[in-house]
Amino acid sequence: MTEEKKKASYDALVIGGGIAGGEAALNMANNGFTVLLIEKDLSIGGKMIHLSKVFPTLDCSACITTPKVSEISRHPLITIYTGSEVRNINRLSDTLFEADIIKHPRYVTEEDCTGCQLCEQACPVVVSDQYQFGFVGRKAAYIPFSIASPRVAAIDIENCTLCGACEKACPTKCIDFTQQSIEYLVRVKTVIIATGFNLFDPLKIPRFGYGRYKNVITAMEMERQLAPTRPFNTVLRPGDGKVPDRLAYVLCTGSRDVTIGNPICSQICCMYSIKQAQLLMGALPMADVTIYYINIRSFGKGFEEFYDQAKGMGVNFVKGKIGLISEKENGNLILRYEDVNANTVKEAEHDLVILATGVVSNPDNASFFTNNSLKLDPFSFICQTDMLASPARTSIEGVFVAGTASGPMDIPDSILSAGAASSEAMSYIISKQ
Amino acid sequence: MSLPEKRNARILVFSTEKISDPAIDMAGLLKLHYPPTVYTIAVPCSSGIKPRWIIRAYEKGFDGVFIAADGSDCTYGETCTEKTGQIVSRTHQIMKEKKIDPARLRMAAICSVCSEAFVKQIKSFNQYLLQSLSTSS
Amino acid sequence: MEIEKGKTYKYLKEKREIPESVKENLKNYTRIKRTILDVLKEGDMTVGQISEKTGLPRHDVLYYLMTLAKYGFVQTGGIDDMDEYFYYKIKA
Amino acid sequence: MNSKIGVYICHCGGNISDYVNVEEVKSAIADEEGVFLAKTTMFACSDATQKEMVEDIKTNELDGLVVASCSPKLHLVTFRAVAERAELNKYNYVHANIREQVSWAHSDDKAGATAKAIQLVKSAIAKVRLAHSLDPIVIPSKKAVAVIGAGVAGMRAAIELADMDCPVTLIEREHFVGGRVSQWDILFTTNQTGKELVTRLYDAIISRENITLLTGAEVVASSGSIGDYTLRVKTTPRYINEMCDPGNLQKAIDACPVEVPDEFNFNITARKAIYHNFPSEYPQYPVIDIKNCTRCGECEKICKSVDFSQEGKLVDIKVGSILMATGFDPYTPSDGEFGYGQFGNVITLPQFKRLVDINDATLKYRGQVIKNIAYIYCVGSRQIEGSESSTGEETRGDGNIASHDISGDNRYCSRYCCTSVIHAAIEASRKFHGLNNYHFTRGIRTYGKQELLYSESLKNGDIYLQSYEDDPPVVYLENGDTMVKINDIMTGRQEVSVKADLVVLVTGMVPRADNSVGSLFKIPKGRDNFFNEIHMKLRPVETVIDGITIAGACQGPKNITESVSSALSAATKSFSYVSKGELELEPIIAVIDGDLCSWCGLCAEACPFDAISMVTKGTKEIAGINNSICKGCGMCLPVCPVNAINLTAYSDRELESMIDALAEQMK
Amino acid sequence: MASIDTQFGNDLKKFGAIDFNACYNCGTCTAVCSLSDEQNSFPREMVRLSVLGLRDNINASLKPWLCYYCGQCTTHCPQDAKPAELMMSLRRYLTSVYDWTGLGRKLYTSKVWEFGTIIFLSLIILALFVFFHGPMTTELTDQGGVKLNTFAPWKQVEIGDWIMAGLLSFFLLSNIFNMYLKIVRKERGLKIPLKLYFTELYYLVIHFFTQKQFSKCDTLETKKKFAFSSYWVIHWFLMSGYVIMFIMIVFFLGWFQTDNIYHWTHPQRFLGYYATAGLTVGVIYFFIARIRKKDEKSRHSHVTDWTFLVLLFITTITGILVHIFRVNGMPYPTYYTYVIHLMVLFPMLMIEVPFSKWSHLAYRPFAIYFDRLVQAAKKSV
Structure with a gap:
């Protein structure tokens, strides 16, 4: 890396390469602005690229995401740093920010890697695959996942034994253990934060037994099982590989709940649970799927019809939140709940329980700015300071927010919000000129 | 029992550049094998395939033609599936007239990550073609 | 310092201590892989059967089986009479 | 016909060459017609090889390039760039995928893989032989956007476009801007009122020189396509020249003898034929409602700026793109639906909001003081088609029981109403003390942070009851009192009742009843009759009509924030159509053979984009392709009975030569 | 509807x-x-x-x-x-x-009524002692104890006890009858065979003495630690102490309020100590819990909760003091403390047993009993 490249200028810095950040970057680049896109993970595409199908149209998520992702990565005006983090952003003047960015070593020269996976075959180390939620293993030299972008190998240095097998196997000699972190000082006119959300950690609700009971999983874990690039090649319960036939969804896990500090509704869990239920009915025609809910929130375009469709397919909807989950010897689970319709407490046995975990804020949000403070809402989402007239505006002039960094949102709303953020960023740059 | 002359049927696949061709690519990526006598031509949209191209393939010696259609993911509009279906039925008509077994043309919607579905379809199509070839010869 | 391309691991090996846990993990995986493949030589088995033979917890058996399947050592066979558990076998 | 073709076959470091004998491939194709040079390379994509290719093309004056390597999804763009660097038109390059579709897919059969690779490369050579140089289609695009509808979405989009240095014409059918938002009092999440928000936006609009605001204006005709639309706009005069003295204006209004229901207040009050909606209404000139005016001349006597001589005008506006933000209508309950139009104290949510706004110390409706309010949810939303009154005993006959037959078929959820009514109830309770709010719901949907509002309302003591769609609440009369009863599922389906001074029907959003402008542009509608986007996630603000974007509630129910987000997105999209003053389109389009075509219209029917129309060529009527609309999908090709249509780069000759090449060894 | x-x-x-x-x-x-x-x-x-x-x-x-x-x-x-x-x-x-008298509602909802009633009843006791107490002798018994029965002859006190017990029983039983009407008779058309009233009586007794439902009342946290809830143990200890004390006072006052000083293993002293210990431990436990507000059950305290705890605490303390002063031969402290003891005890029992907190001791087992009755009757139909 040469000195001058470490100091570069762009029109916009987009933090987060998920679907919102990508859309915002693309919008700006398509209108002639240069964009630097920073992604913490090894691949862009965010959470969406890992999903199975998306409601309410049931089109395949990867099919929507991958063309978009390749459009982003090929765009001449977009520069992407994956495996990189923004350490801080300093306002230099009214129209100029300076961002300190660190790119962590991948130990692979991205430009030379052809994605042939020979290093992966050669690597002897197997560790749990974070992209499959530990359902299978992966190598320490690996391509993150088959539709990753860039589709380039990386070395998991924490788990590497430095045996050199990958390096010997690599035909392009692109593996480079001498790589070190690179720091960039980048000057930009505007910043779009699209850092997305985290999923609620169900370990915080011990009475649901997540972590203790192997057959209690999160919906994101089920999402992987249903995706085309799934870990088991079919749906199996992780406790013992049984094909499940009585599945239960526990809605509002970590949402609408003051006891864990998140009183707001996550907005997406009802719909993704209904979607998964429909997909499960397709994948396991003999299975019963029950959704335990407080209120079904199918509010968006085509959502109510989608909910009706699930009812028509035989998905069982029970009004009542799950109170307790306990495990039987055979790995089945007993769910205790009040059937509000029947006005009585009941117990039901299921062989796989899926916790519909909610949306919580990404703690990175607050950490970027040194000489400006970014206002957050009580739930640590980024505060929209002029929510009605300028929904992407934040407490710092020239800094905009896109997607779920400002609160729970589904994919269409995230994309619209990214459109709003890029629009406001562009008009900001133009009007400041 | 004599060994059949060819072990696999020759199949021409019409794929679409944005949807089904990536799925066929991914089949390779996942090392899902299918007969190497399967050749792919990618076009923008499956509803733009002319019946004469398909007939040409039979005339030139292909045993089967498979249309890997866009299905509902088509970026050119919802009518794609319906129109591709019409092409298939029209071609079937011509095939009947030309005394070509209509079952030698198949179509299935292949989404951009439906690699397994593609391989499954091709394998079963290959089986069918081999069978019908051996019975007809 | 000029580092020979293709042998850069040696360079890092001098600078970086490999944690015991990483070495342990490698040994562990190699051992379990052998154990499971040995057991499967006796015939096709379900997760439960492998678990009984090896003493590994069922969820671990599933994890290793799926990993072995991913890297081409094992494949999924038929399903049992109750349509509950798949059999797994060594990949031909 | 290209005859100096260079072919490069990639080893991909073994990924290909381990299974495909690349040298065999090379020798097999080296003698193909037109092949000038054939090479194998370790990595075709490497910088060194790319430079080598450029050198080769330039020194040998190659006219065609074939690269056989990995999937074109990875490197099509790379090698197109190589061709362009060597000053070879990028469409003279053809890619053969021999990794994903050969070496990897057939790693179990090396001989088969090699054979397949040879055929694929030959087929690519066959195609490149026939390839032509193509240039992108460039059409001029006028840097101006028309925004139709000056509600909050339209106003916000107009401001955004103006700030991006793009001239905007903002066209509003009404005489006042602000749309629905101007009718609302305090808005959720900010403590701003709707009027304040509209005022802010209006001030922003008039301070921008590149926005032309037309009120009382309607688009009556449209022609052209993306980059070059012409809209014919008809304006209705206000009949007032300028603002007269406020005192005089009030006198003029008082003097007007005509009284008509005030639509601004959803007809719960009346207004005169000369009117404005509220004192700070924008534009601040009042207007004369000429349809209801009797021309008595009373106002003219008082206010000098009244001018009945004003006439409507027709203006033509030229723009490159159109942004539709025409909004929604609140659902109007049918007669007798939950007592609407049958009992005197049954009103809709919009009427209730106006009622709260216009009342001061005490909440009164038709002279009655209101204490107990029953809100009935999902009126006009989440309807099940054809489901009639489920409890047979209740008929409309005795007049004491409102039938609640749900005859509509708005199956969708209107999304905004739960939050809106809860917010209205909270605000009403804050303004008028001692109200009791009873919510007859179908399950509360205060999604996201709006949940906090529901919690607040519960803590305030509002009562929530719930039924399912098959057992809705019933409004009836008992001893002269209006009662609402429900089998509450949260109380074991016990039947409970409330005496209500006022029944508020929480009506949802429906598409605009008068949607002539949508029909004018032929914007497709979804199952719910709102305008339909191309793809909810990929292209959420674009319509299949190129150059026309949609924003706000004309696309489906949305709250203000969501409307504005979509308006800003649409503004970006519309801007990108016009920002460069021209549009570059892919040259892969349908081409008509004028000799064969005799215009049957089948191709025009098949085209999903309306790109084909009849043109006359000399004396003959033939099909004409609008190059700026055609997307090159090819849907028109197979329907032509005389095979008069071909797609550039996918012509019969090209396709058939490829098929022939693939089939070469079969006979 | x-x-x-x-x-x-x-x-x-x-x-x-x-x-x-x-x-x-x-x-x-x-x-x-x-x-x-x-x-x-x-x-x-x-x-x-x-x-x-x-x-x-x-x-x-x-x-x-x-x-x-x-x-x-x-x-x-x-x-x-x-x-x-x-x-x-x-x-x-x-x-x-x-409570058909309406007093219960007043005591719960009005502080004036609550404290007014306590003071009024205390004053009655005070007045009785002022006017009718026996000689305040300083002479001690042979064992060196105070001659309490001279100051307050147990026979006279017992008469008072009986009157009080009669009143308590009357109010409590009539309230329970009222409860019966509201709950069991509410089930219109349900005929309850007379036999059931006796067969199901078992549940009344067992639940009164064991409070076994309470032992099942567990938090997820305590469930892990104990086989039964510690809260139930303490509450049962308190309850048993209270019941023993109540029985001794009302039915065996002559035996309990003795001038003799027995050996500590004597049932009179042993039971007295047991009951006192139960009351003391219980009261202190609940006091601390309500002040610390650590458990959910102790976090919220109605004014009557505190009143009850304070009255019970004073009763217990004065009871203990009377005993100490008496056996140690301190006549005047014994007499005064005794008066204060009764001044607190009487209003406490009069208010809490039929109208307030302590009535739950009766209502809970009766509720289970009535529930059993209704369930059994429904089954037999």
Whole structure:
């Protein structure tokens, strides 16, 4: 890396390469602005690229995401740093920010890697695959996942034994253990934060037994099982590989709940649970799927019809939140709940329980700015300071927010919000000129 | 029992550049094998395939033609599936007239990550073609 | 310092201590892989059967089986009479 | 016909060459017609090889390039760039995928893989032989956007476009801007009122020189396509020249003898034929409602700026793109639906909001003081088609029981109403003390942070009851009192009742009843009759009509924030159509053979984009392709009975030569 | 058809209910309750009835008496609607509903009435002693103890006890009869065979003495630590001490209020110590718990909770002091403390047993008994 490249200028810095950040970057680049896109993970595409199908149209998520992702990565005006983090952003003047960015070593020269996976075959180390939620293993030299972008190998240095097998196997000699972190000082006119959300950690609700009971999983874990690039090649319960036939969804896990500090509704869990239920009915025609809910929130375009469709397919909807989950010897689970319709407490046995975990804020949000403070809402989402007239505006002039960094949102709303953020960023740059 | 002359049927696949061709690519990526006598031509949209191209393939010696259609993911509009279906039925008509077994043309919607579905379809199509070839010869 | 391309691991090996846990993990995986493949030589088995033979917890058996399947050592066979558990076998 | 073709076959470091004998491939194709040079390379994509290719093309004056390597999804763009660097038109390059579709897919059969690779490369050579140089289609695009509808979405989009240095014409059918938002009092999440928000936006609009605001204006005709639309706009005069003295204006209004229901207040009050909606209404000139005016001349006597001589005008506006933000209508309950139009104290949510706004110390409706309010949810939303009154005993006959037959078929959820009514109830309770709010719901949907509002309302003591769609609440009369009863599922389906001074029907959003402008542009509608986007996630603000974007509630129910987000997105999209003053389109389009075509219209029917129309060529009527609309999908090709249509780069000759090449060894 | 009554909620707030309006009916509270079962599911139903103000349903419900306040429902309530505290206040409310005199309601909802009644009853005792006490002799018994029976002859005190016990029984039993009418007779058309009244009596007795339902009232946390709840052990200790003491005072006063000083293994002293220990440990435990507010069940205290604890505490302390002064031969302290003891004891019993907190000792087992009756009768039909 040469000195001058470490100091570069762009029109916009987009933090987060998920679907919102990508859309915002693309919008700006398509209108002639240069964009630097920073992604913490090894691949862009965010959470969406890992999903199975998306409601309410049931089109395949990867099919929507991958063309978009390749459009982003090929765009001449977009520069992407994956495996990189923004350490801080300093306002230099009214129209100029300076961002300190660190790119962590991948130990692979991205430009030379052809994605042939020979290093992966050669690597002897197997560790749990974070992209499959530990359902299978992966190598320490690996391509993150088959539709990753860039589709380039990386070395998991924490788990590497430095045996050199990958390096010997690599035909392009692109593996480079001498790589070190690179720091960039980048000057930009505007910043779009699209850092997305985290999923609620169900370990915080011990009475649901997540972590203790192997057959209690999160919906994101089920999402992987249903995706085309799934870990088991079919749906199996992780406790013992049984094909499940009585599945239960526990809605509002970590949402609408003051006891864990998140009183707001996550907005997406009802719909993704209904979607998964429909997909499960397709994948396991003999299975019963029950959704335990407080209120079904199918509010968006085509959502109510989608909910009706699930009812028509035989998905069982029970009004009542799950109170307790306990495990039987055979790995089945007993769910205790009040059937509000029947006005009585009941117990039901299921062989796989899926916790519909909610949306919580990404703690990175607050950490970027040194000489400006970014206002957050009580739930640590980024505060929209002029929510009605300028929904992407934040407490710092020239800094905009896109997607779920400002609160729970589904994919269409995230994309619209990214459109709003890029629009406001562009008009900001133009009007400041 | 004599060994059949060819072990696999020759199949021409019409794929679409944005949807089904990536799925066929991914089949390779996942090392899902299918007969190497399967050749792919990618076009923008499956509803733009002319019946004469398909007939040409039979005339030139292909045993089967498979249309890997866009299905509902088509970026050119919802009518794609319906129109591709019409092409298939029209071609079937011509095939009947030309005394070509209509079952030698198949179509299935292949989404951009439906690699397994593609391989499954091709394998079963290959089986069918081999069978019908051996019975007809 | 000029580092020979293709042998850069040696360079890092001098600078970086490999944690015991990483070495342990490698040994562990190699051992379990052998154990499971040995057991499967006796015939096709379900997760439960492998678990009984090896003493590994069922969820671990599933994890290793799926990993072995991913890297081409094992494949999924038929399903049992109750349509509950798949059999797994060594990949031909 | 290209005859100096260079072919490069990639080893991909073994990924290909381990299974495909690349040298065999090379020798097999080296003698193909037109092949000038054939090479194998370790990595075709490497910088060194790319430079080598450029050198080769330039020194040998190659006219065609074939690269056989990995999937074109990875490197099509790379090698197109190589061709362009060597000053070879990028469409003279053809890619053969021999990794994903050969070496990897057939790693179990090396001989088969090699054979397949040879055929694929030959087929690519066959195609490149026939390839032509193509240039992108460039059409001029006028840097101006028309925004139709000056509600909050339209106003916000107009401001955004103006700030991006793009001239905007903002066209509003009404005489006042602000749309629905101007009718609302305090808005959720900010403590701003709707009027304040509209005022802010209006001030922003008039301070921008590149926005032309037309009120009382309607688009009556449209022609052209993306980059070059012409809209014919008809304006209705206000009949007032300028603002007269406020005192005089009030006198003029008082003097007007005509009284008509005030639509601004959803007809719960009346207004005169000369009117404005509220004192700070924008534009601040009042207007004369000429349809209801009797021309008595009373106002003219008082206010000098009244001018009945004003006439409507027709203006033509030229723009490159159109942004539709025409909004929604609140659902109007049918007669007798939950007592609407049958009992005197049954009103809709919009009427209730106006009622709260216009009342001061005490909440009164038709002279009655209101204490107990029953809100009935999902009126006009989440309807099940054809489901009639489920409890047979209740008929409309005795007049004491409102039938609640749900005859509509708005199956969708209107999304905004739960939050809106809860917010209205909270605000009403804050303004008028001692109200009791009873919510007859179908399950509360205060999604996201709006949940906090529901919690607040519960803590305030509002009562929530719930039924399912098959057992809705019933409004009836008992001893002269209006009662609402429900089998509450949260109380074991016990039947409970409330005496209500006022029944508020929480009506949802429906598409605009008068949607002539949508029909004018032929914007497709979804199952719910709102305008339909191309793809909810990929292209959420674009319509299949190129150059026309949609924003706000004309696309489906949305709250203000969501409307504005979509308006800003649409503004970006519309801007990108016009920002460069021209549009570059892919040259892969349908081409008509004028000799064969005799215009049957089948191709025009098949085209999903309306790109084909009849043109006359000399004396003959033939099909004409609008190059700026055609997307090159090819849907028109197979329907032509005389095979008069071909797609550039996918012509019969090209396709058939490829098929022939693939089939070469079969006979 | 029932009519919604929002006033009920405001009324209930006077009995200590808070925040229950926040309930959004998810049912978590019912699901985490270890006492809730398919026949009797609570507390959500009670929260719901309270929000809607369906008095008739509430007045006829046994469910508040089946709850022993482990606090799990409140701990896990996602809306922080404090269902456990609502159940507690419903018990207070129902106590006042069963009480036909109307005094119960006044004592719960008005501090003036509560403290006025205590002072009034104390003054009666004081007056009785001022006018009728025996000689305040300083002469000691042979064993060196105070001659308490000279100052306050047990026969006369016993007469007072009997009058008090009669009053208590009258009020309590008539209230229980009122409860019976509201609950059992509410089931219109249900004929209860006379035999059942006797066969099901078993449940009344067993639940009165063991409070075994209470032992099942567990939090998820204590469940892990103990086989039964520690809270139940202490409460049972307190309850048994109280019952023993009550029986000794009312029925065996001559034996209990003796001038003799027995060896500590003598039943009179042993039982006395046991009862005192139960009362002391219990009272101090609950005092500390209510001050620390660490457990859910101790977090919210109605004014009557404190009054009761303070009265019980003073009674216990003065009782202990009377004993110490008496055996150590300190006549005047014995007499004065004795008077104070009765001045606190009398109002406490008069208020708490039929009209307030202590009535739950009777209402709970009766609730179970009535429930059994109704269930058994339904089964036999």
